[in-house]
Amino acid sequence: xxLTQDGLVNGAIYALLALALIxxxxxxxxxxxxxxxxxxxxxLTLALLQQxxxxxxVLLLLAAGVMAAALELWSGLRSPHRRRxxxxxxxxxxxxxxxxxxxxYHIGAPANVAAQVLVTxxxxxxxxxxxxxxxxQPMANASVLVLLIAAVALHLVLMGGGxxxxxxxxxxxxxxxxxxxxxxxxxxxxQSLATLAASMLLIAVLFLAFRHTLRGKALRATxxxxxxxxxxxxxxxxxxxxxxxxxxxxxxxxxxxxxxxTTIYFDTxxxxxxxxxxxxxxxxLGSYPLGALGALVVGQIEAxxxxxxxxxxxxxxxxxxxxxxxWLSITHPATGDEE
Amino acid sequence: MSASLVRAAGWFxxxxxxxxxxxxxxxxxxxxxNYIGLYSLVALGLVLLTGASGITxxxxxxxxxxxxxxxxxxxxxxxxxPWLGLAAGLGITLIVSVILGLLTLRLSGHYLPLxxxxxxxxxxxxxxxxxxxxxxxxxxGIPPIELFGLTFDTGRRMxxxxxxxxxxxxxxxxxxxxxxxxxxxxxxxxxxxxAENFGVNGGAMRLWVFVYAALxxxxxxxxYAHLLRFVNPSPFGIAMSIEYLFMAVVGGAGHVWGAVLGSxxxxxxxxxxxxxxxxxxxxxxxxxxxxxxxxxxxxLQINRDRGFGALFDLYKRRxxxxxxxxxxxxxxxxxDQPLLSVRGVSRRFGGLVAVDNVSFDVARGRxxxxxxxxxxxxxxxxxxxxxxxxxxxxEVWSNGSRIDRLRPHQIVGRGLARSYQHxxxxxxxxxxxxxxxxxxxxxxxxxLAAGLGIGGEEEHLTVTEAERQIRRVGLExxxxxxxxxxxxxxxxxxxxxxxxxxxxxxxLLDEPAAGLRHAEKAELATLLRExxxxxxxxxxxxxxxxxxxxxxDEIVVLNFGCKLAHGSPTEIRRDPRVLEAYLGGSVK
Numbered sequence: 001x002x003l004t005q006d007g008l009v010n011g012a013i014y015a016l017l018a019l020a021l022i023x024x025x026x027x028x029x030x031x032x033x034x035x036x037x038x039x040x041x042x043x044l045t046l047a048l049l050q051q052x053x054x055x056x057x058v059l060l061l062l063a064a065g066v067m068a069a070a071l072e073l074w075s076g077l078r079s080p081h082r083r084r085x086x087x088x089x090x091x092x093x094x095x096x097x098x099x100x101x102x103x104x105y106h107i108g109a110p111a112n113v114a115a116q117v118l119v120t121x122x123x124x125x126x127x128x129x130x131x132x133x134x135x136x137q138p139m140a141n142a143s144v145l146v147l148l149i150a151a152v153a154l155h156l157v158l159m160g161g162g163x164x165x166x167x168x169x170x171x172x173x174x175x176x177x178x179x180x181x182x183x184x185x186x187x188x189x190x191q192s193l194a195t196l197a198a199s200m201l202l203i204a205v206l207f208l209a210f211r212h213t214l215r216g217k218a219l220r221a222t223x224x225x226x227x228x229x230x231x232x233x234x235x236x237x238x239x240x241x242x243x244x245x246x247x248x249x250x251x252x253x254x255x256x257x258x259x260x261x262t263t264i265y266f267d268t269x270x271x272x273x274x275x276x277x278x279x280x281x282x283x284x285l286g287s288y289p290l291g292a293l294g295a296l297v298v299g300q301i302e303a304x305x306x307x308x309x310x311x312x313x314x315x316x317x318x319x320x321x322x323x324x325x326x327w328l329s330i331t332h333p334a335t336g337d338e339e
Numbered sequence: 340m341s342a343s344l345v346r347a348a349g350w351f352x353x354x355x356x357x358x359x360x361x362x363x364x365x366x367x368x369x370x371x372x373n374y375i376g377l378y379s380l381v382a383l384g385l386v387l388l389t390g391a392s393g394i395t396x397x398x399x400x401x402x403x404x405x406x407x408x409x410x411x412x413x414x415x416x417x418x419x420x421p422w423l424g425l426a427a428g429l430g431i432t433l434i435v436s437v438i439l440g441l442l443t444l445r446l447s448g449h450y451l452p453l454x455x456x457x458x459x460x461x462x463x464x465x466x467x468x469x470x471x472x473x474x475x476x477x478x479x480g481i482p483p484i485e486l487f488g489l490t491f492d493t494g495r496r497m498x499x500x501x502x503x504x505x506x507x508x509x510x511x512x513x514x515x516x517x518x519x520x521x522x523x524x525x526x527x528x529x530x531x532x533x534a535e536n537f538g539v540n541g542g543a544m545r546l547w548v549f550v551y552a553a554l555x556x557x558x559x560x561x562x563y564a565h566l567l568r569f570v571n572p573s574p575f576g577i578a579m580s581i582e583y584l585f586m587a588v589v590g591g592a593g594h595v596w597g598a599v600l601g602s603x604x605x606x607x608x609x610x611x612x613x614x615x616x617x618x619x620x621x622x623x624x625x626x627x628x629x630x631x632x633x634x635x636x637x638x639l640q641i642n643r644d645r646g647f648g649a650l651f652d653l654y655k656r657r658x659x660x661x662x663x664x665x666x667x668x669x670x671x672x673x674x675d676q677p678l679l680s681v682r683g684v685s686r687r688f689g690g691l692v693a694v695d696n697v698s699f700d701v702a703r704g705r706x707x708x709x710x711x712x713x714x715x716x717x718x719x720x721x722x723x724x725x726x727x728x729x730x731x732x733x734e735v736w737s738n739g740s741r742i743d744r745l746r747p748h749q750i751v752g753r754g755l756a757r758s759y760q761h762x763x764x765x766x767x768x769x770x771x772x773x774x775x776x777x778x779x780x781x782x783x784x785x786x787l788a789a790g791l792g793i794g795g796e797e798e799h800l801t802v803t804e805a806e807r808q809i810r811r812v813g814l815e816x817x818x819x820x821x822x823x824x825x826x827x828x829x830x831x832x833x834x835x836x837x838x839x840x841x842x843x844x845x846x847l848l849d850e851p852a853a854g855l856r857h858a859e860k861a862e863l864a865t866l867l868r869e870x871x872x873x874x875x876x877x878x879x880x881x882x883x884x885x886x887x888x889x890x891x892d893e894i895v896v897l898n899f900g901c902k903l904a905h906g907s908p909t910e911i912r913r914d915p916r917v918l919e920a921y922l923g924g925s926v927k
Contacts, residue, residue, distance in 0.1 A: 031453065138640045145395050146639055148452055149588055152397070152581055153635035160629035270577070274460065277453055315468065318461035325454045326442050 004303070009192040009261065010275075011299020012199035013254045015292040017276030019203060020250040022291050025280075027222050027243045028236075029144050030136060033151045035276065036269025037158035038251020042124050043259035044162070044266070047171030049109045049116040056165035058103055058123050061130070062096040068133040069093045075138075092130060099123065121252055128248025129241040136244075137237055155270065162266035170263040173256075195257045202253060203292060206246070219243065271314070275302070278321050342660065354506055361498045369498050371606065373566060376501040378586055378602035380559035383505075383512055384552025385587035386598045391516060392548045393528030394444070395452040398459035399583045402553040404466055404575030405432050406560025411478045411570045412471065421484045425561045432557030433550060440549040444542065459580055467572040477571025484565045497566045504562065505599075508555055511790040513595045515551075518789030518798065522776040524548060525765050532727050533763040535747035537756070537841060538780030547786055578628075585635050593767075605631065658771055658802055658819075659795070665804035666781050669754070669842035676739040677702050678754065678845040678876045679724065684733030684743075686716075686723055693719040695900040696733070701845060706867055706877045708887045711897035712920060717880040718760050720897070721849055725757050726750045737845070751780045754844035758834035758851060760880070766823030770814060770833050773822050774805040777840030808836040813862060828854035832863075839870075846870065848879040852886045864890045888912070896920070 017035055024032040041057055048055040069089035076085020099122060103109075110116055135154050139146065210216040221229040222239040230236055258264070258272075275298050282294025298317065305316040361369070381399050388394050409431050410424025443454040467475050483492040484500065491497050515521055523544055526534040531541050564570050582605060590601025612627035677700040686694040694716040701707045709717050722728040724735055726747035735743040737753045745753070756777070764773050778801050788794045809815055812832040817825055822833055831851055838846055852860050860883070867877050867890050881887050887894065887908070894911045896903040898920040904911055911917055 135636055135640075142639070145389075145393065145452075148395065149584065150636050150639050153585070153632040153639070155632070156581065156628040157632035157636070160626050160632065163625065164629075271460075274456060278457065281450065281453060315461045315464035318457045318464070321454060321457040321461075322439075322442055325450060 004300070005192060007300040007303030008296065009195050009299070010258075010302060011279075011296035012196050013258050014272075014275045014279050014295035014298050016199050016202060016250050016254050016295075017273060018279035018291040018295040019206060020247040021273075021276055021280045023206075023219075024243050024247050027219055028132075028136065028140070028147075028240045030147045030151055031144070031277075032247060033148070033270070033273060034131075034155040034158050035247060035251055036271070036273030037155060037162060038124060038127070038248050038269075039255040039258065039272050040162055040166075040264050040266060040269040041127070041158070042120055042252030042255025043173065043264040044166040044171045044255075045123055046116055046120045046256050046259055047173050047264075048166070049119060050173055052109045052111075054103045054109055055123070058096065058100045060161050060165060061123055061127055062093075062100050064127060064130045064134060065092040065096040068130045071134060071138065092133070095126060117256055120256060121249070124252035124255075125245060125248045128244035128246070132240050132244035137240060140236060140240065159267055159269065162269070166266050168266065170265040170268075171259065172263045173259040191260050195261070198253065198257055202250065206250075275317065278317070278324075281321065282324055350506075350510060357502045357506065358499070361495065361502070366494065369495050371610065373494055373498055373501050375599065375602045375606050376498075376505040377559045377563050377566070378583065378606060379505050379599045380508055380562075381556045381583045382586040382590060382598035382602050383508055383595060384555035385584060386590070386593075386595060387512055387515065387524070387548050388552040389584070389587055390591070390593055390597070391521060391524040391528065392545060394545060394549065395584070396455045396549070396552065397452055397577065397580045397584060398439075398455035398462075399552065399556045400575045400577070400579035401459040401462040402432050402436065402556035403560035403563065403579075404462065404572070405435060406557030407564040407570045407575070408466060408472060408478075408560075410561050411481050411564050414482050415478060415480055416471070421482065421561070421565055422486075424564075425558070428561050429554055429557050432553050436550045436553035437546070440546045444545045444549060456577060456580075460577055463572055463576045466575060473571070475572060477569060479569050481564055481568040481570065483568065491565065494566070497562070501562050501566070504558060508558070509595050509599070514792055515786050515790045516595065518786070519775075519779060519782050519784050519801070520544070520547075520786035520789055522768075522772060523779060525768060526776050526779075529765045530763045532747065533759065536725050536727070536751060537777060537837075538748050538751040540746075540748045551786070582631070585631060588635060589638065608634075658769075658775075659798040661803040661806055662796070662799035663803075664800070665807055666778060666800045666842075669781060669844075674739060675703070677736075678738055679878065680736040681720070681724065682734045682736065684720070684723055684735065685731045686719055686728060687731050692900050694723065694897075697897065697900070697902045698733075699895050699902065699905055701876050701878050703844075703876055704871055704874050705892045706871055706879070706890055707893045707895060708891035709878060709880045709895050709897065710882070710884075710887060711903070714899075715897040716900040717897055718849060721757060721847055721880065725755060725847065748780075751841055751843075754842075755847060756838035756841035756843035756845075757847035758831065758838050758849055760849040762827065762830045762834060764822040764830055764833055764837075767821055769819050770809060770822050770825070770836075771802070771805055771818050773833055774809055774836045774840050775801050777808070777837035778804055779841075781842055805836075805840055808839040809833075811839065811866065812836045813859075826854070828856065828859060831855070832859075835863075835866075843875065845876045845878060848877060848881075850880055850882065852881055852883045860886055 017039070021032055021035055024030055024035070045055040045057045069092040072085045072089045072092065076082060076089070079085070103119070107119075110119060131154065135150060136147065139150065142150075210220060218229065219239050219242060222236055229239070254272075255264070276295060279293075279295025279298050280291045282290060282297065298320075301320055302317050360372070364372070381403060385396065385399060388396055406428040409428035410421055413419045413424040413427055414421050439455075439458055443451050443458075466472055472478060483490050484497075485491070489496075491500050516524075523534060523539045526537070527539060527541055527544060535541055560575075563574070586601035586605050587598065588601070589604050590597030590599070608630070609627050612630055616626045679701040681700070682698050684694055684697050685692065697716075697720065699707075709720065711717055719728065723730055723743075726742070726745055726749075730743050733743075734741055737755065740753070742750055742753055742755075765776075781804075782797050782801055784794045784797050806815070806818065809818055812835055814825075814829060814832055814836065817829065822830060825833065831854060835846075835848065835851060838848075852863060855863060864886065867879075870877060871892075879887075879891075891908055893906065894908055895905045896911060896914075896917050903920060904914045904917050906914070
């Protein structure tokens with residue numbers, strides 16, 4: 001039962017990540033390997049804030065913002081949308097500058113837990129659209145393969161950035177919720193309940209937003225047919241930026257939730273993201289409910305294999321992808337008309 | 340001096356340079372070159388895999404690991420000769436890569452790299468957790484390689500061994516890329532369906548390249564283990580796999596020497612950055628990954644996956660010289676059965692019936708035109724006949740045998756070759772190469788023979804054949820021009836030449852006259868009549884009615900998936916149903 005509980009909590013987080021990965025893939029065709037870095041950035045930023053240190057991630061945000069602004073001005077000043085790109089460029093640099101200024105010189109690291117979480121989100125979430133602008137928007141029409149290689153390259157950059165900002169030591173946060181509940185013979189921690197609840201809530205919100213808001217519909221339209229969506233006035237750039245904002249939000253929230261359960265290092269992100277991927281692959285990278293379900297299964301496999309044969313935990317987990325791939329290759333044979 | 344002699348002299352010169360380097364270079368450079376050679380072997384596999392065939396693998400380091408660990412275990416624990424370790428390592432790599440390839444290669448594009456990431460992570464943890472492999476600490480005391488009493492126990496001695504293998508692998512890979520198999524790989528990457536239509540068994544070809552790349556990686560692992568005489572799991576993880584892929588990207592996807600260039604750039608850059616970074620950042624750590632990542636992103640944004648390989652475009656290997664005769668003619672099957680018999684064929688897409696119970700025959704020596712308004716199901720019918728789409732009902736027969744159950748790559752062997760509504764040519768390859776690919780199913784030379792330089796005569800015959808077909812469509816002036824530089828109408832003619840190169844009995848042409856000028860259309864009509872005279876039948880989809888009426892013997896009219904009429908041009912012109920479908924009302 002304890003294992004099931006562990007697996008459920010981890011699985012819920014993988015499910016969140018799987019959803020973000022499916023979202024990014026269907027809309028932008030990017031297999032977003034750096035999703036895991038949003039998790040580590042979220043977790044370690046919060047960990048530093050809890051130690052009363054202003055995290056250097058805010059400077060990374062500033063650096064990325066400056067690059068985004070430069071790119072925006074470079075391409076925007078020669079286009080008819082000059083005003084828009086100047087506004088965007090000011091936003092890209094202004095927001096991080098303001099945030100770092102106030103953090104370093106005025107507020108410092110807040111003592112209140114809720115404020116810490118808010119500051120973490122304020123730093124990490126804008127990284128999503130900014131990174132999209134810098135890395136992916138200039139090559140939005142490239143093949144899935146090229147986009148994937150770029151995603152892997154970005155993963156390396158962010159991992160190096162994480163090492164720079166957080167150092168090689170791991171970080172762990174104190175639970176956001178201290179309460180424990182006794183259910184029969186076992187103890188359920190408040191944190192794991194909160195994790196489950198938060199994941200469910202976020203999943204539900206994303207789901208509803210997709211179904212019922214205009215933006216959500218626009219994203220779905222872009223996912224189905226990007227050219228068609230553009231023709232009816234949905235900008236693929238905006239769609240990409242929104243996706244990346246959501247991906248960063250989901251990543252940061254996952255990071256905040258997971259950071260009190262496991263110790264996170266600057267290079268933990270890839271493994272976490274890959275587990276989300278396995279979930280997403282189980283859903284054939286297209287279906288949200290199947291992806292979420294797959295991620296829960298991943299959580300269970302991980303929990304049980306770590307108990308029975310812990311040295312080979314990761315080996316078993318990642319090998320479990322092979323039968324899935326086999327099944328997929330029988331049911332979804334390569335059509336060959338991809339790129 | 341012949342082209343092949345020039346080439347041989349070039350390779351000899353390269354070998355001499357490397358040999359001299361091995362004697363005169365200081366120790367530091369020898370070590371650096373050792374690593375560059377080892378990495379080049381792996382990156383070279385990726386040049387064929389990713390660059391030529393469009394398959395991405397993030398798992399190459401795992402194959403290096405298999406090669407290294409196999410020889411480490413056999414030579415330290417069992418005391419066997421490293422050469423046995425090499426054989427065993429390559430054997431295991433072969434088996435593992437075949438299994439993994441069969442599992443993952445049939446998957447469409449994006450699952451494959453994810454799959455490779457997953458199994459490589461899995462293998463990495465297996466290396467690190469088996470006690471006999473020394474766990475995370477690894478294994479020490481691996482004996483050096485011995486050959487003819489010579490012991491390769493220093494870096495400088497290993498240098499010669501490493502570069503003999505690397506240069507040999509470069510030569511073999513270059514041969515493969517410039518052969519029938521290389522053309523098939525590029526066609527497969529460009530458009531798998533077209534490649535299949537010309538007889539490439541896509542699954543088998545992908546598997547071959549995947550295994551070849553894995554074996555190169557395994558070989559690199561064997562050399563690595565005996566160079567360092569020590570193995571631990573860390574160089575075989577996902578990080579190194581990513582780095583190998585980066586080397587291939589930096590070097591550019593199209594050229595074997597790109598692998599060496601990419602390995603050299605990444606290796607030297609890392610060396611430099613590891614020295615310089617602590618000074619800049621005031622800290623030590625694996626910070627060079629930031630630079631590598633940024634470099635790759637920049638390179639991809641500017642140049643997609645061509646990398647710096649464009650440098651090598653200056654050196655273009657010349658096509659083989661033509662011989663005095665072309666490929667032996669494809670044996671014509673006799674008999675009076677129709678070359679194509681479509682019988683009650685239907686195909687649905689969801690609720691839409693694209694082709695609905697259509698039947699017609701194409702007899703020998705006839706030009707049959709398939710006309711109808713947009714969306715009438717003409718191109719769908721082409722795809723059904725050439726095996727790209729499965730039928731929902733009905734049968735397709737050719738010359739007395741049923742072909743609708745055949746795989747796409749088997750249909751060209753029944754004498755059917757086609758062109759496409761949207762031109763599908765390898766844009767960067769020359770017209771000649773594109774047309775040569777058409778002869779794929781008439782030729783036999785496999786990648787292994789090509790790699791070893793065996794059976795090259797066939798290439799000369801293929802060139803002759805392709806040149807003949809290019810002259811036939813009147814494009815001889817553009818023979819060595821990249822296909823992408825031609826006007827769209829001319830590209831359609833290249834497609835026709837490619838289809839002719841397959842020696843078809845029935846030529847299926849999808850809108851061949853679109854984009855052609857008036858004079859070119861007249862030439863095309865003449866060509867089609869010539870083909871008819873020589874006994875080849877033509878089935879064509881075309882919107883230019885004057886062209887159709889002038890050239891066709893029979894016309895089949897489709898409307899909303901149904902056959903509306905079938906008859907001679909005169910009959911069709913008078914048919915009230917046809918007039919209604921085209922003009923939207925009956926003409927009184």
